[in-house]
Amino acid sequence: MPTHSPITPLALALAREASQVAGGADAVAMLEPPANAEFGDLATNVAMTLAKQAKRNPREIADDLVGRIGSADGLAGYVESAEVAGPGFINLTLSPRWFAEAARAIAEAGDDYGRGQADPRERILIEFVSCNPTGPPHVGHARQAAYGDGVARILEYAGHDVTREFYVNDWGRQMELFGASVAARYGQLLGLATEVPEDGYQGGYVTAIAEKLRDEVGDRYRDQLDPPDAEVLALFALRGKELMLATITEEIARFRVRFDAFFSETTLHQGGAVERGLEALIASGDAYEHEGALWFRTTSYGDEKDRVLRRSDGSTTYLAADVAYHLDKAARGDDRLLDVLGADHHGYIARLRAVIAAGGHDPDMLEVPIVQLVSLTEGGEAKRMSKRAGTLVTLGELIDDIGVDAARFFLVQRSHETAFDLDLDVARAEGNENPVYYVQYAHARIAGILAQQPEAPADAGPPAELDPAERALLLQLALWPEVVHEAERRRSPHRVAAYLMDLARDFHAFYHRCRVVGEAPEVVAFRLDLLRATRSVIATGLGLIGVEAPDRM
RNA sequence: GCGCCCGUAGCUCAGUUGGAUAGAGCACCCGACUUCUAAUCGGACGGUCGCAGGUUCGAAUCCUGCCGGGCGCGCCA
Numbered sequence: 359m360p361t362h363s364p365i366t367p368l369a370l371a372l373a374r375e376a377s378q379v380a381g382g383a384d385a386v387a388m389l390e391p392p393a394n395a396e397f398g399d400l401a402t403n404v405a406m407t408l409a410k411q412a413k414r415n416p417r418e419i420a421d422d423l424v425g426r427i428g429s430a431d432g433l434a435g436y437v438e439s440a441e442v443a444g445p446g447f448i449n450l451t452l453s454p455r456w457f458a459e460a461a462r463a464i465a466e467a468g469d470d471y472g473r474g475q476a477d478p479r480e481r482i483l484i485e486f487v488s489c490n491p492t493g494p495p496h497v498g499h500a501r502q503a504a505y506g507d508g509v510a511r512i513l514e515y516a517g518h519d520v521t522r523e524f525y526v527n528d529w530g531r532q533m534e535l536f537g538a539s540v541a542a543r544y545g546q547l548l549g550l551a552t553e554v555p556e557d558g559y560q561g562g563y564v565t566a567i568a569e570k571l572r573d574e575v576g577d578r579y580r581d582q583l584d585p586p587d588a589e590v591l592a593l594f595a596l597r598g599k600e601l602m603l604a605t606i607t608e609e610i611a612r613f614r615v616r617f618d619a620f621f622s623e624t625t626l627h628q629g630g631a632v633e634r635g636l637e638a639l640i641a642s643g644d645a646y647e648h649e650g651a652l653w654f655r656t657t658s659y660g661d662e663k664d665r666v667l668r669r670s671d672g673s674t675t676y677l678a679a680d681v682a683y684h685l686d687k688a689a690r691g692d693d694r695l696l697d698v699l700g701a702d703h704h705g706y707i708a709r710l711r712a713v714i715a716a717g718g719h720d721p722d723m724l725e726v727p728i729v730q731l732v733s734l735t736e737g738g739e740a741k742r743m744s745k746r747a748g749t750l751v752t753l754g755e756l757i758d759d760i761g762v763d764a765a766r767f768f769l770v771q772r773s774h775e776t777a778f779d780l781d782l783d784v785a786r787a788e789g790n791e792n793p794v795y796y797v798q799y800a801h802a803r804i805a806g807i808l809a810q811q812p813e814a815p816a817d818a819g820p821p822a823e824l825d826p827a828e829r830a831l832l833l834q835l836a837l838w839p840e841v842v843h844e845a846e847r848r849r850s851p852h853r854v855a856a857y858l859m860d861l862a863r864d865f866h867a868f869y870h871r872c873r874v875v876g877e878a879p880e881v882v883a884f885r886l887d888l889l890r891a892t893r894s895v896i897a898t899g900l901g902l903i904g905v906e907a908p909d910r911m
Numbered sequence: 912g913c914g915c916c917c918g919u920a921g922c923u924c925a926g927u928u929g930g931a932u933a934g935a936g937c938a939c940c941c942g943a944c945u946u947c948u949a950a951u952c953g954g955a956c957g958g959u960c961g962c963a964g965g966u967u968c969g970a971a972u973c974c975u976g977c978c979g980g981g982c983g984c985g986c987c988a
Contacts, residue, residue, distance in 0.1 A: 796936085
């Protein structure tokens with residue numbers, strides 16, 4: 359099954375010929391559709407890149423090369439005409455035979471077209487979202503979820519062995535505060551005057567959890583709340599966390615995001631891993647005592663200042679647990695660790711690299727893609743979001759508002775490294791102004807045609823002539839393998855979303871100019887291959903960003 | 912002040928081994944349904960690619976400086 363682009367064999371043949379023209383010099387022929395379709399189907403600048411080492415005029419090289427194309431193996435029969443243009447570009451027009459064979463090959467490869475290009479194939483552990491179990495995931499987490507899951511799917515598609523993990527920060531003062539907040543709401547439900555701590559969690563979801571707890575335990579703890587009993591608070595913290603986590607996993611699953619594991623920070627403390635991590639750092643000279651605290655010498659690894667691991671009061675910091683966690687991850691045998699973090703954590707990268715390096719691993723095994731902020735706009739104005747005021751939009755609310763497909767498409771449409779505004783009015787629209795439907799509609803239209811004309815006539819050769827829209831659509835399909843490859847290398851699902859928009863546009867244009875049902879046999883055969891190929895690439899691409907590809911709309 | 916990200920059409924943004932006349936969506940305007948889905952298509956409008964230098968056949972892309980915006984800089988997590 360071919361997973362490569364139908365352009366690849368042409369590029370290889372062209373490079374071979376170019377190398378011979380240039381006296382054996384190494385040649386890599388970049389061969390791609392030109393900016394302007396009037397120049398032809400494909401263009402290459404190989405003559406210009408060879409000009410320097412061959413010490414010849416690029417146009418001269420191009421002329422020689424063009425002279426050989428008509429008889430060159432792998433090019434003859436596929437290239438209809440070749441012209442030299444500008445400073446030394448070579449513009450190629452391809453034959454209907456090439457288009458017909460390419461469409462057939464892509465259609466037959468189906469879901470495998472573009473798959474498995476990772477080189478080398480790696481075992482990759484990707485950690486993302488990892489929001490605290492003290493509240494529901496919000497829009498920022500939604501972007502990280504859409505991004506992380508998209509990256510994971512793309513990595514898997516490329517042939518990597520991927521594990522997805524969610525780190526649960528279920529330890530420390532925040533959990534105590536959370537437990538106290540739940541307990542207070544629970545008390546209120548029983549008619550007590552218990553109050554949520556000043557710096558506690560005020561959101562309405564805390565009350566919802568308290569209600570669930572009341573349903574579970576009734577008024578059993580009523581008399582131990584005022585003043586609060588330590589053991590009861592611990593119990594509320596634990597059960598509250600479990601209920602919160604259940605909500606989080608529920609919303610994440612609804613968002614079509616999958617995790618293989620939820621890793622609890624508490625297990626690191628209780629199992630002694632945190633202490634062992636600190637001892638290892640001390641033993642290797644990476645940690646030292648200063649003013650009663652234990653410091654991690656992260657400056658040795660490029661951080662701007664050293665960081666505290668254990669406070670002078672004896673308690674460990676968040677970093678201490680992260681040391682244990684990352685030493686654990688680094689020792690699992692993965693080739694690469696991906697930590698997807700929000701923009702507000704970018705200062706943490708140096709520390710994490712230090713952990714990996716201090717553990718004796720190559721710090722380059724750790725990659726930390728930073729997902730920039732997303733803000734919501736509605737009615738042309740920024741939607742104010744405040745955790746304190748409880749006006750934060752949660753993942754669940756976003757899904758209820760605009761739907762999973764629109765949310766996932768919009769959140770990965772832009773590069774993760776740029777902050778952007780999500781326009782709720784556009785995302786919510788079920789009409790033509792919503793880009794996600796534009797792509798899905800292309801898929802549904804193809805399904806409609808294929809339902810009417812499922813079988814191609816036998817023994818049909820290539821059509822005599824091609825419509826410009828047919829050429830454009832197939833050439834767009836030919837770019838898919840390079841697009842996924844780039845999305846994999848750059849950890850950039852937005853490349854897939856952008857490509858799907860381009861592909862859908864070429865399809866809709868094709869649809870308007872070219873009919874399928876009732877045309878001449880060789881035309882039907884070619885266009886059916888084209889449709890199957892297009893449907894397959896759209897479905898695969900949408901699948902990689904977690905969006906459904908409906909057959910009817 | 913230092914670090915990361917960003918500055919491209921009215922708005923939101925694509926554009927990464929440097930390539931020909933810089934693109935899309937939204938908004939606005941003009942056209943196209945007796946046909947396989949008009950959630951569509953065709954056309955028009957819209958640009959000092961933040962500014963100034965540099966590198967070269969060629970720069971939105973690479974380098975330097977400056978201006979502007981977001982985020983971060985804790986013995987918080």
